[in-house]
Amino acid sequence: MSASLGIPAPSAPTPRRAPEPGFDAAVVGAGVMGCSVALHLAYGGMRVALLDRGPLCGGATGADAGLLGVQASPPVLLPYARRGQEMWLHMAAWAGGGHVQAVACPGLSLAFTERDAVLLQESAQLQRQAGAPVMLISGGRAMEIEPGLTDKVLLAAHCPAAGFASAHLTGRAFRSALLTAGVEVFEDRPVSAVDQHRAGFTLATPTGAVHARRLVLAGGARLGEMAGWLGFHLPIRVRSRRILVTDRMRPMMRTVLSMATEQLHLAQHGNGTAMIDSFWPEMGERPRDETLREAVRLAAFAIPMLRAARLLRTWPVLEAETVDALPALGPVPGVPGAWIIGGVPAGYASGPCFGMLLAQAMLGLEPELPLFPVDRLPAREIA
Amino acid sequence: MSVACDIAVLGAGPAGMAAATEAARRGARVVLLDEYPAPGGQAHRAAPPGFRMPADSDRRAGDRLRHALALSGAELRLGHRVWDLAGGPPAQAGISRPFRIASLGPQGPAALEARALILCPGAQERIIPFPGWTLPGVIGLAAASILLKAQGVLPGRRAVVAGVGPLLLAVAARVMKAGAELAAVVDLAGPAEWQAALPALASRPDLLMRGLAWRARLASRSVAVLRAHRVLAAEGGRVLERVRVAPLSGGAPEEFDCDALCIGHGLVPATEAARCLGAAHCYAPRDGGWVPVLDKDGRSSVPLLYVAGDAGSLRGAAAAPASGRLAALAALADLGRLPPRRHARARLGPALAHAHAVRPGAAMAAMMALRPALLDGIAPETVVCRCEGVTRRDIEQAIGAGAREMNQLGRFTRCGTGPCQGRLCGEAAAELLAGRVGGRERAGFLTTHPPLRPVPIEMLLGEPAPADTAPVLAPA
Numbered sequence: 020m021s022a023s024l025g026i027p028a029p030s031a032p033t034p035r036r037a038p039e040p041g042f043d044a045a046v047v048g049a050g051v052m053g054c055s056v057a058l059h060l061a062y063g064g065m066r067v068a069l070l071d072r073g074p075l076c077g078g079a080t081g082a083d084a085g086l087l088g089v090q091a092s093p094p095v096l097l098p099y100a101r102r103g104q105e106m107w108l109h110m111a112a113w114a115g116g117g118h119v120q121a122v123a124c125p126g127l128s129l130a131f132t133e134r135d136a137v138l139l140q141e142s143a144q145l146q147r148q149a150g151a152p153v154m155l156i157s158g159g160r161a162m163e164i165e166p167g168l169t170d171k172v173l174l175a176a177h178c179p180a181a182g183f184a185s186a187h188l189t190g191r192a193f194r195s196a197l198l199t200a201g202v203e204v205f206e207d208r209p210v211s212a213v214d215q216h217r218a219g220f221t222l223a224t225p226t227g228a229v230h231a232r233r234l235v236l237a238g239g240a241r242l243g244e245m246a247g248w249l250g251f252h253l254p255i256r257v258r259s260r261r262i263l264v265t266d267r268m269r270p271m272m273r274t275v276l277s278m279a280t281e282q283l284h285l286a287q288h289g290n291g292t293a294m295i296d297s298f299w300p301e302m303g304e305r306p307r308d309e310t311l312r313e314a315v316r317l318a319a320f321a322i323p324m325l326r327a328a329r330l331l332r333t334w335p336v337l338e339a340e341t342v343d344a345l346p347a348l349g350p351v352p353g354v355p356g357a358w359i360i361g362g363v364p365a366g367y368a369s370g371p372c373f374g375m376l377l378a379q380a381m382l383g384l385e386p387e388l389p390l391f392p393v394d395r396l397p398a399r400e401i402a
Numbered sequence: 403m404s405v406a407c408d409i410a411v412l413g414a415g416p417a418g419m420a421a422a423t424e425a426a427r428r429g430a431r432v433v434l435l436d437e438y439p440a441p442g443g444q445a446h447r448a449a450p451p452g453f454r455m456p457a458d459s460d461r462r463a464g465d466r467l468r469h470a471l472a473l474s475g476a477e478l479r480l481g482h483r484v485w486d487l488a489g490g491p492p493a494q495a496g497i498s499r500p501f502r503i504a505s506l507g508p509q510g511p512a513a514l515e516a517r518a519l520i521l522c523p524g525a526q527e528r529i530i531p532f533p534g535w536t537l538p539g540v541i542g543l544a545a546a547s548i549l550l551k552a553q554g555v556l557p558g559r560r561a562v563v564a565g566v567g568p569l570l571l572a573v574a575a576r577v578m579k580a581g582a583e584l585a586a587v588v589d590l591a592g593p594a595e596w597q598a599a600l601p602a603l604a605s606r607p608d609l610l611m612r613g614l615a616w617r618a619r620l621a622s623r624s625v626a627v628l629r630a631h632r633v634l635a636a637e638g639g640r641v642l643e644r645v646r647v648a649p650l651s652g653g654a655p656e657e658f659d660c661d662a663l664c665i666g667h668g669l670v671p672a673t674e675a676a677r678c679l680g681a682a683h684c685y686a687p688r689d690g691g692w693v694p695v696l697d698k699d700g701r702s703s704v705p706l707l708y709v710a711g712d713a714g715s716l717r718g719a720a721a722a723p724a725s726g727r728l729a730a731l732a733a734l735a736d737l738g739r740l741p742p743r744r745h746a747r748a749r750l751g752p753a754l755a756h757a758h759a760v761r762p763g764a765a766m767a768a769m770m771a772l773r774p775a776l777l778d779g780i781a782p783e784t785v786v787c788r789c790e791g792v793t794r795r796d797i798e799q800a801i802g803a804g805a806r807e808m809n810q811l812g813r814f815t816r817c818g819t820g821p822c823q824g825r826l827c828g829e830a831a832a833e834l835l836a837g838r839v840g841g842r843e844r845a846g847f848l849t850t851h852p853p854l855r856p857v858p859i860e861m862l863l864g865e866p867a868p869a870d871t872a873p874v875l876a877p878a
Contacts, residue, residue: 074804074805074806074807074809074810075804075810076813077809077810077813081810081813187812187813187814187816188813188814190804190810190813190814191800191803191804191805191813191814194803194804195803206804206806207806264819265859266820266821266856290816306488306502306504306513307486307488307502307852308485308486308488308502308504308511308513308852309513311486311852312511312862312863312864315859315862315863316863319859319863325859326859326860326863327859327860328858328859329821329856329857329858329859330853330856330857330858330859330862331819331820331821331823331853331856332819332823332851332853333851333852333853334849334851335851
């Protein structure tokens with residue numbers, strides 16, 4: 020792989036200034052997906068620029084609840100989630116010692132009603148078919164595994180391989196690895212437009228243009244907007260969740276809990292705080308305080324001890340989701356050298372894996388697991 | 403559960419009481435909310451049941467405001483902790499939504515919808531850590547002031563009173579009056595700063611006379627008053643035993659044995675409510691730090707959202723009522739309840755009163771502005787964020803690891819993510835960060851989301867849920 024090509028800048032703001040050296044690849048968006056692609060491209064010998072309008076992992080990644088191995092559907096994503104979880108647990112090994120305090124623990128998915136139980140049975144069967152060691156257990160058995168649990172559980176699905184990470188540390192964990200690998204990190208450097216030409220791409224930013232032969236769009240909730248830079252319409256919608264955090268309680272939980280309805284996930288971190296990841300109809304009609312109270316009520320129903328805690332903080336997380344809820348992971352159709360990554364809800368857990376796979380494909384290698392090219396989606400060119 | 407009104411006022415201190423009174427007297431449906439069971443705020447705090455406090459000028463001013471409020475027709479919702487603020491009309495033309503104020507009151511969770519919202523949450527104490535500041539026996543000046551003023555409770559038997567601003571002498575005088583021994587008064591401000599503030603203070607001869615009387619009382623008891631001095635460290639085994647102080651210019655430290663240290667480094671406007679609603683803010687050290695961008699009538703960047711009193715700019719309790727009345731009149735005008743010409747006439751009185759009252763307040767705010775030199779006193783192993791046990795060294799390391807604004811610093815270190823939600827550590831952490839990234843504007847501030855204060859989950863849930871049915875989240 021040749022290093023800096025020094026592509027002349029057709030739209031350089033000041034002709035007298037020497038153009039910034041060209042990169043083999045520019046990654047726009049420094050969340051978990053962008054960081055992982057950038058790092059693995061650099062490991063493959065490319066000269067990489069990583070740009071973000073804010074700080075490293077300052078968006079949805081740093082705000083994530085960091086729950087691993089709780090995404091039950093669709094089953095086709097299970098191998099990616101498992102590989103991602105493995106990567107988080109052993110991050111120090113591939114990220115120069117950086118880590119996110121990831122720990123493994125069992126996961127329990129809970130049914131409180133007959134309707135929940137049917138949902139749970141269906142998803143457990145699909146997961147088993149996809150190779151996940153999921154077992155259906157009684158409420159009594161679930162209480163033995165999770166001492167904090169209510170006795171109102173009708174049926175539970177037990178997965179031995181779940182866990183959680185301290186997602187707020189992700190930016191710190193990636194940073195030294197990226198710099199050591201030679202990635203040029205441009206924080207607070209918003210890209211406003213991309214000019215596509217024969218030699219590659221020119222990215223317009225307020226503090227000067229960046230040139231690169233390849234382009235990776237890794238913009239999280241803004242992925243659709245970024246695809247628009249290349250005249251590509253990505254059928255995607257923005258989904259929101261809300262994370263709720265309690266103050267410190269005595270250690271009581273040993274599992275990651277999920278509701279069969281997937282409305283809420285819950286775990287207690289090592290410092291004693293409980294983290295609730297709730298699916299959040301933010302754009303809905305209901306007032307925020309009412310929905311927040313409902314999420315808390317559901318969590319406290321599952322773990323009665325939560326009633327003694329205080330709610331300390333909450334925050335929204337915005338994510339992009341493609342129309343078929345599968346990742347956008349592959350080349351941008353009709354734009355040679357441009358790639359796209361994201362579009363999958365709860366992408367934190369599998370993020371490092373997706374990033375590695377895309378980097379493998381961009382480096383001309385066979386990806387460990389198949390990509391999800393976006394030409395499957397009902398795309399159309401923007402006139 | 404949700405009730406509609408024209409104007410909601412948050413905070414029943416001098417600004418909030420005056421704002422609610424003004425708006426209600428002019429016929430608006432007004433609801434005034436406060437966390438405490440009686441109106442008054444910190445400046446005019448009402449005595450709790452069973453405590454009888456002597457009337458002083460603060461008390462009398464508060465009683466006048468309380469009396470007017472009681473006659474105004476404003477509805478009081480006391481004992482309500484506001485934990486979420488949402489809604490409000492969008493900045494561009496569009497469908498106008500009311501503000502929604504979620505609170506936890508004596509009867510459980512409540513919500514209020516209001517067409518206009520006036521925020522009067524006041525100020526909070528600025529804390530700049532120093533070795534030993536977390537020892538039992540060290541309390542804030544404002545906290546000491548509340549203990550002494552509202553409850554007549556002494557913070558200790560032999561006290562050092564330290565820091566800066568008008569509370570310094572007030573607390574010192576009250577400590578002595580309450581019968582405790584005063585070991586020393588340690589003032590960050592030097593004689594020259596007091597000299598410079600004198601002309602502004604002279605516009606309030608009553609306050610000036612009170613200050614002089616306090617100083618005379620200190621002199622008559624031969625209490626050591628150290629000007630341009632700072633506290634280097636609080637020391638002791640399990641509790642505070644002594645305080646080490648030194649001149650700001652350097653020089654030999656002195657030690658004072660004591661069992662209480664009342665220390666405050668000024669006040670900071672409470673801005674979380676305005677931030678939660680997305681109002682634009684700017685950094686203005688002479689107004690107290692980060693403050694909402696306001697016009698002269700208290701209008702924020704969010705339509706129909708107003709800020710009055712110390713929360714908008716530190717100008718003290720004397721200036722707060724006029725600023726509350728200006729905001730109330732502006733809200734009435736913006737809601738179409740006060741024609742422009744009548745509004746112009748009505749605002750003249752409070753505008754004049756405000757202009758007169760802000761001078762001494764501004765002089766005090768300037769004296770209380772954060773002194774970056776104090777940051778040098780934070781040792782590497784000194785805890786800055788006591789909720790999460792984050793030391794100065796942890797913060798410096800996180801900055802070295804790439805944290806360049808407050809939210810990233812919080813993610814990297816957990817600084818400001820504990821129960822105080824950054825209220826105690828925010829100023830010191832931001833100042834440490836600002837020194838490395840080139841200013842407080844760059845360092846930014848923690849993004850505010852609900853809850854505005856930590857809320858007990860039991861209270862949030864209100865009535866116990868039916869025990870056998872799982873609650874279900876509403877579908878999207």
